[in-house]
Amino acid sequence: MSASIEVRGNVALITMSNPPVNGLSLAVRQGVAAAIDQAMADPAVEAVVLTGAGKAFSGGADIREFGSPKAVAEPNLLSLISLIEGASKPVVAAVHSVCMGGGLELALGCHYRVAAPGTQVALPEVKLGLVPGAGGTQRLPRVIGVENALNMIVSGEPVKSEMLAMIPGQTLFQQIIDGDLIEGAIAYAKEVAAKRPLPKVRDAKASHPEADAYFQFARNTVKAMAKNFPAPAKCVDCVEASVSKRFDEGMVYEREVFTALMFTPECKALRHAFFGERAASKIPDVPEDTPKREIAKVGVIGAGTMGGGIAMNFLNAGVPVVMLEMKQEALDRGIGVIRKNYESQVKRGKLKADKYEGRMALLSTTLSYDDLKDADLIIEAVFEEMGVKEKVFNALDAVAKPGAILASNTSTLDVDKIASFTKRPQDVVGMHFFSPANVMKLLEVVRGKATAKDVLATVMGVAKKIRKTAVVSGVCDGFIGNRMIEQYSRQAGFLLEEGCTPAQVDKAVEKFGFAMGPFRMGDLAGNDIGWAIRKRRYVDKPGLRYSKTADLLCEMGRYGQKTGAGWYDYQAGKRDAIPSAVVVKMIEDHRKELGITPRKISDEEIVHRLVYALVNEGAHILEEGIASKASDIDMVYLTGYGFPLWRGGPMNYADQKGLFNVVQAMKRFGQNPLDDAKFWQPAPLLAKLAAEGKSFS
Template identity: 45%
Template sequence: MSNVAYSRHDDIAVLTIQNPPVNALSLAVRQGLMAGMDQAEADSGVRAVLIVGEGRAFIAGADITEFGKTPQAPWLPDVCNRIEASPLLVVGSMHGVSLGGGLEVALAAHYRIAQPSSRVGLPEVHLGLIPGAGATQRLPRLIGVEKALDAITTGRHIKAPEALEMGIIDKVEEGDPEAVGLAYTRSLLDEGASRRAVSEMPSPQAIDWHAAYDATLKKGRGQISPAQAVRAVQASVEQSFEEGMKTERQMFMDLMKTDQREGMIHAFFSERAVGNLPELKGVEPRALQSIGVIGGGTMGAGIATAAVLAGFEVVLIEMKDEAAAAAHERIAGNLSGAVKRGKITQQKFDALTTVALTVSTNYDSLASVDLVVEAVFEDMDVKKDVFGKLDAVCKPGCVLATNTSYLDVNEIADSTSRPADVIGLHFFSPAHVMKLLEVVVADKTAADVVATGFALGKALGKTSVRAGVCDGFIGNRILATYRTAADHMVLDGATPYQIDAALEKFGFAMGPFAVADLAGLDIGWMTRKRKAPTRHADERVPTYIDRLCEQGHFGQKTGQGYYIYEKGKRGGVPNPAITRLIEEEQTALGITPRAFTDAEIVRRYMSAMVNEAAKVVGEGIAKRPLDVDMTLVFGYGFPRYWGGPMKWADLQGLGAVLSDIETYAQEDAWFWQPAPLLTKLVAEGRTFDDLNKEAAK
């Protein structure tokens, strides 16, 4: 059966795309559209062509199975040009999603109608590319430069009513896409509407292109594809349509060859693979309707907020009435933000805060919940006490989860009579916003409990990563190491502010010292004190920041840390006390400070991250390198366009990374011990991505 079916309704030919599940633009679909246009134009009496998709969508975009392969003719730009050039009236009837090439096909039609629930968009920038089949040339002609730049450089999904207002589509109407499309096409013919090829419309008005380019590059934190899209749209103003198409195509092909494109394609596929675990095939999760949360602080309130928004009944436990009232207020505040953003209605808010949410000081209120997440103070004795209470009141089969960031989940599990029901669910703050969830599997955790953890993550809209038990699991263990590398550079002469700036330029959302201020310096201080009794004699541990903590300064929440923060002002300014404390420690240790280049800062920081990540994978804490990549991308602000630290290492060449580590080891052999897995891969001429592919078999 052809992927594009041809039918006729009086003088209207209908091309129905039939490539389930989402009508991706495969070679067969492209061929079918070309053949369908030929057939319609050869069919006597046909005056118009309606293009419609069967099933869930109009056209969801490119066929991802063709990614990385040599494209075959007909290429999509030629398909779009063929559709637009037709002497017949061409109408696109859109439903579901029309993304990327799907929207480009629709823009090649002369008129567009869409279902109210449909969405359109050009998400190519999220793959390190720009639209490559004419959207950067057609969309500005249709709706103007500024609106086109917003759509193209953000890659956002645009709902049909907004798309109508923007001028992307001509009409919104509910109904069967084919029936609605036929009625609209008939009305156009009856009105004597003429062909309306977007490429024949006048060029749009120019803007300040340099300012737009610079602003887009800054907003993308170094990602080049959105900024290149600005230049492609510029071509729609300054060149003829034909020349602009050539410019767009050349830019598209140039971006195809970049590391950023390779990194973003890796992230695209890894995001989909990360929750696909062989150990869970055929394993059914336990039923989840009601969830308990212990602790109503920032983390607990965030978890509760995420859970009620996902449709769960939530029982939150606090120690005292005042704390319970404060917790309820925090959750209500979080949900008020959702109301302001239009995510939920006031009526929904009222239902969530009064019916779906129960705040109690009595553990007996948890008797019937299906899963409990403990989010109390990061202290083993405190957590064991909580789990003892849960063990006593929770029903058989209830999943008992700890939100610990570092502590031993095995030890927590063994403090109960049901270790098979215990799992770590490490949320990231704010839990109702951050996408990452580390599902920490203890030695005795039952398979269906693991499946339940992933099912909860999916229900909450999280990217869930499986982690084994160790100090810090995947993310915080690696964080501790690359943060230590930054601390060492500070002792040796780089400033925290140079390091933050260099890493933000690399693409991180924030530098490590700004992040420490945001998280709270007391967290690292506590961790250093906890690890002190077992610390290796050769380990270099800076203590200058502890002096600041001893004075009660913990970062943003106290107004002073590495930076000084003023109320009402965004961000902070360097704290001069830090420079003095660093100099005092350098003098005490006999260190003569030296200069660091930004490139050296990035290389050391990244090498430490990759080396520890390789140890995490080699020890089985992370099952695959891609698990590390997604943890760092979704939880730690790692630039998505590098794909993650393991992908970055592959792009640099593992041999070059190992060589750097071996060079750094000449200064500090204890810290820079090469990961056995990294050494092995280099010796075998293999990559981290080879391990991902092996795991997928």
């Protein structure tokens, strides 16, 4: 996990080795520095080639050292780059596969660079709320031009090496080597071994013919596209410094900006999300080397919106799917929707026609459960009613082969009870996709009490293959996401009774950063879904209070967009939410019936009642072991419920506000006679952490 040196003729080959992406750990930096010193001291060595072992040149900083003293210990990356740049013999970077972040900055510090075709090249720091911190904003404009460099730095997106090599006048890559990269790099190093002076990127000039106008245009564009994130605008400032300042001054400026951004709440939230996504795949009692079952064919039961979306995920990943329905008309309708979705992608240039046909060729249909007998994974997406689920799993138990994984797409029902309908509960798991299933990133993986560890490991692997962010939940009503959103929605209802309109609540929450407020969300999902859940609650939990406004709305037949009327009015063929005078009057009449005098409610109260309701229920979920860590809850809300990314999820937001302050706010909410005082009792875990001055993370 360091670096090795091998002398081949008059060239020293230095190879970084720190799987999986040769992160620039302290050991790697020390190893490279020692190898450079050795090569410079060896009279037989006339040139050096620097490369990375395995499947990457270098992916940048080693995330395992983030926040630790090792991350900045000498030689830090800046020092290592300076050492290479000042070397007395030419150093050639041989980049391949992945060259990102600090890895690209390291390559830019070398005198020459050669690349394998298809190498993914990027400076993705902006995605963590940062600017490149080791010279990326100063050196990249000097080798590919100011505009190309700024586009890469602001977007953080990778560009293939051969595309970069096609830029007129670029000096990022001296050669693209089609054959053996190392042999080609060594041959190139021999060619340049005697050339002097050694070229340094820092000595090149970054310029733009209309610099002032261009950077102002760039700032305006970035401000419009990333108004809640400070890093993109700072990227513009840093690249401008590469043009307006001397190199050393630009480096100092970049470092100052990098350091300042590190402490912004947006950067902290983005880093929290970055680590949270990786941590979500790790299940405490399921080792990473747990053997996985082979998933070569998938069965999907139900050809509706959800079933079709689920099937598309697997077709996109090249996995054959057999789709089951009870009637041919339902199958035909479902296949038609899938075709329409793909044809739309083809029309927009997002999918090639041959890929579309290839995916459809992987899809087969059936009206018989017998045709699922060779499927390795079967996912049901049928009506959310336990009796319906029982019939499906009874049928699956009879036909599915031994070892097949049987999954339910239930959003609220008891997975343990569903598993009991089979003689193989160890093979049953919840796979709760979010609508539209072919678009939404979140997959809640619901672990039953009997679910086998290899089933969990397999499903988590499948999630990665179909590009989902999978979060494991225990069994409870609503799992993580829907259990929490119920409390959020209850508070939204109480706010209506106390004086708000649906539009006021939605606007406050959307201003906070949610993709949409609770009432627009209800209209999109269908208000009748929530109504059905409340009817069940009235029987199961008669002491749990709800505002009656949502029931009154449904009794008026206003189910949302699908009926052209919900909390808002909708025009045919459009999704614009138009405030409804009818709904406002219904709410006002209901208030009068309850004897409530409406009051003015601030946006701050609206936001904190809704968000802290999520936080308190999330704390209960952690306490009960439904979620294993707070970051899992945040990933559910960031990827499935439109929580603002720059706030890092509800639990991270509470940490940022300070749990003591959150608890104090909850105590105030509990004193409101029109609210639910019992709910606002802080969860014991939340109260404990607040008292000890700790946080969820």
